Amino acid sequence: MxxxxxxxxxxxxxxxxxxxxxxxxxxxxxxxxxxxxxxxxxxxxxxxxxxxxxxxxxxxxxxxxxxxxxxxxxxxxxxxxxxxxxxxxxxxxxxxxxxxxxxxxxxxxxxxxxxxxxxxxxxxxxxxxxxxxxxxxxxxxxxxxxxxxxxxxxxxxxxxxxxxxxxxxxxxxxxxxxxxxxxxxxxxxxxxxxxTLDHVASASAEVAATEERGRQAHRLNALARPMLQRIAVGGDLTDDERRSCAMLEAHLRDQIRAPLLAQLGLDVSAYHARTRGVDVLLIDDTRTGRDRSDSEDLSPPVLSVLQQTATDALDHALDGDVVVRVSAPDRPIAASVLVRSSAGTTRSEIASDGDVTDHR
CATH class of the missing domain: 1.10.357 (Tetracycline Repressor; domain 2)
Structure with missing residues (x-):
């Protein structure tokens, strides 16, 4: 009919x-x-x-x-x-x-x-x-x-x-x-x-965004205010203070450029690795064409493996550089961790099903 x-x-x-x-x-x-x-x-x-x-x-x-x-x-x-x-x-x-x-x-x-x-x-x-x-x-x-x-x-x-x-x-x-x-x-x-549901969802999103901005502002204030006050006093910065500024800038850049990795706590591990002289680069390609990162692009098993693999690499790095990258959606390789040091080069690739393949 x-x-x-x-x-x-x-x-x-x-x-x-x-x-x-x-x-x-x-x-x-x-x-x-x-x-x-x-x-x-x-x-x-x-x-x-x-x-x-x-x-x-x-x-x-x-x-x-x-x-x-x-x-x-x-x-x-x-x-x-x-x-x-x-x-x-x-x-x-x-x-x-x-x-x-x-x-x-x-x-x-x-x-x-x-x-x-x-x-x-x-x-x-x-x-x-x-x-x-x-x-x-x-x-x-x-x-x-x-x-x-x-x-x-x-x-x-x-x-x-x-x-x-x-x-x-x-x-x-x-x-x-x-x-x-x-x-x-x-x-x-x-x-x-x-x-009505759309209005409630929109209002909830606005409240969540406001709360998130407040948390980020509070965290930025706690991290950057002491150094900004030191700069405002005037005078030349010491070498240690310059290094602190560089690490703080890199730390804040990680949170902006790779929020998904920051959510996994890798920004903290990256900060400590930089204090040991390691160059760290966190890249989140899921942000391509978006206003924010979306962890739903990666399954919980992949997120767990990525967090463990990247944390181990950052915590054990003593020199060289570490690059942690989350691939764009629909790629066969969901994420990768590249470690280059005096001991050699290792690239760990994490597939979309959570399997890890190491290339040396």
């Missing part, structure tokens, strides 16, 4: 937004209602078992209606998927055909005749609510045809049988009007909820 929901200029709901949420159809309290409806169908079917000529056909039709009732309530999708809609549309005439095939043309069969097309109509009413507005009319027309054919084969009036089923157009029309009112309202509610 290619039915469509009414349009109101708003985007369709996401897979998690379903009109059933507004009706409470997915809430636990709906289960007793569904259970009572299914039980009523079973009671009517059992009460009519003495009327039919083949109980197997009766209970076959009953199972079709039960499955359709459960499907229209439980299956996800708003509107319902096309395949599901096709099956639910076919459930009405199929269930009616099964039950009527074993129903004789006697007055005592009137309750049975009324119940079966009523069960199909209930499914069609909910099809309207679930966003399929053409399928119910196709299903109702098919049930009218089934009833007329049954009446003709039983030497009854096909028109009378068709009209008895055709009166179910009234509840289908009411459910259609309800759906035309409910579904646009539901889309507006979901759109407002999305905007």
């Amino acid at each position: 290619s039915d469509s929901t009414p349009r109101s200029g708003l985007a369709p709901p996401s897979p998690r937004e379903d009109v059933r949420d507004l009706l409470g159809m997915r809430a636990p309290r709906s289960l007793p209602v569904v259970g009572a409806y299914l039980l009523s169908m079973i009671v009517v079917a059992v009460s009519q078992i003495h009327v039919v000529t083949d109980p197997v056909l009766l209970f076959g039709g009953l199972l079709v209606f039960i499955a359709a009732a459960l499907g229209v309530v439980l299956i996800d999708g708003d509107p319902l998927p096309h395949g599901t809609t096709l099956l639910l549309t076919a459930a009405g005439p199929l269930g009616c055909a099964l039950v009527l095939a074993g129903t004789p043309a006697i007055p005592s069969a009137s309750l049975l005749f009324t119940w079966i097309h009523g069960a199909g109509t209930v499914v069609y009413c909910f099809l309207n609510v679930r966003g399929r507005l053409i399928a119910p009319w196709v299903g109702l027309a098919a049930m009218v045809v089934v009833a007329a054919v049954w009446a003709h084969l039983r030497n009854l009036s096909p028109m009378t049988a068709g009209l008895l089923v055709g009166v179910d157009a009234a509840p289908i029309i009411m459910s259609l009007l309800f759906a035309l009112t409910l579904r646009p309202a539901a889309r507006r509610v979901f759109a407002l909820r999305r905007r």
